[in-house]
Amino acid sequence: MDAPTNMKPLATASYRQMVGEQLRAAIASGELAAGERLNEVAVAKQLGVSPTPVREAFRDLEQAGLIEVVPYRGARVRPLTERDLSEIYSLRAHLEQMGIRLAYSRLGESDFEELAGLIREMEQCARNDDPSGVVRHDVAFHRLIMARSDHSLLLKTWEQIHPSRWTYVTVRVLANRGPLYIAQRHWPLLEALRGPSPELAVDAAAKHIELVGDEAMQVLRGKPDEEKHDSDASEALGKH
Template structure:
């Protein structure tokens, strides 16, 4: 990790630490020392402490009495809960997106898929995880339901850890991500499939199934 600029130190620390976790430079279960992070990032301990609190609220870090902070460790049960909850949220989001998506919205989603394809070609696997999140975040935005979006943001960074774990343990992520997301647009937003809920269950549930068998 690199030393941070002096402005917006807490926010910059959040972004740097989050990226380190999502890219696997900080692994699940790793202890996070305020003193060490302060030295590494070149800032005082106050913005580090604020950043750790923020990341704890995002579900990426846990803090325990007398043990301090560490990167969250997600179990198979955690992954199952994330998968089933996400399916429920996405079904509502897509049902509303079907009614609300404009041609510009669909163009924007296809642009993200083009970025995915470029990331596959250049073997930017960590970037694929972020683009996956960006794609689904856009769907929740199109759904235009503030409480639904809040529910999504409460789990989305742990969903990123799920995607990271899947990418590490089951090396098929880069092979299917472009086609799967393109099909979601075509089948649901363009063709208005009557079976869109089944498509969502397959898209999200199959990822959990691959990971649980790894």
């Protein structure tokens, strides 16, 4: 495939960022499948830009681990491995559990309202078939919690490992589940943050990450746990 068919021409500045955003959305939605080749000239022509911002966007996506560029052979969507998922979700779990333990007593009602608003924004983006919007608000949700930890090195470490990357990975691998499913996974975590115990909130964070990680691993292995998914999704829809 030379370029995703649903990508739209760009008409404003910041082409590098906008090209990257459209490619991220195509990867997250599954429109660009793992291993699919990307033609720099074809993408530039479809988006109405020169090859330069496309080349720059390719470099950004390569750094984020979403594509790989092979000299003299071009770019392709980077296939995910079980090791990729294991490293992404295990590291994220450790960092965010620490962040929640520190942030728990600092979170106030205005924070809870903002977090709830971000979940609703995720849900709306999911209904509008906007996976990039889901990712953007998902990252903002978790960043708010990490920022409330008041631990600058922890927040810096969390940001340095590209939170948008693992969120795009989640949306991409669980494309068959749908982005609404991913958005609604955040309600139990928010309820735990409002709850009476920091340890319950930490446990909820672990469950939030581990369940999605386990399901992503099952999908990668070609063995999706549909029964478990249907049960969990129904429970989330019933509550919200």
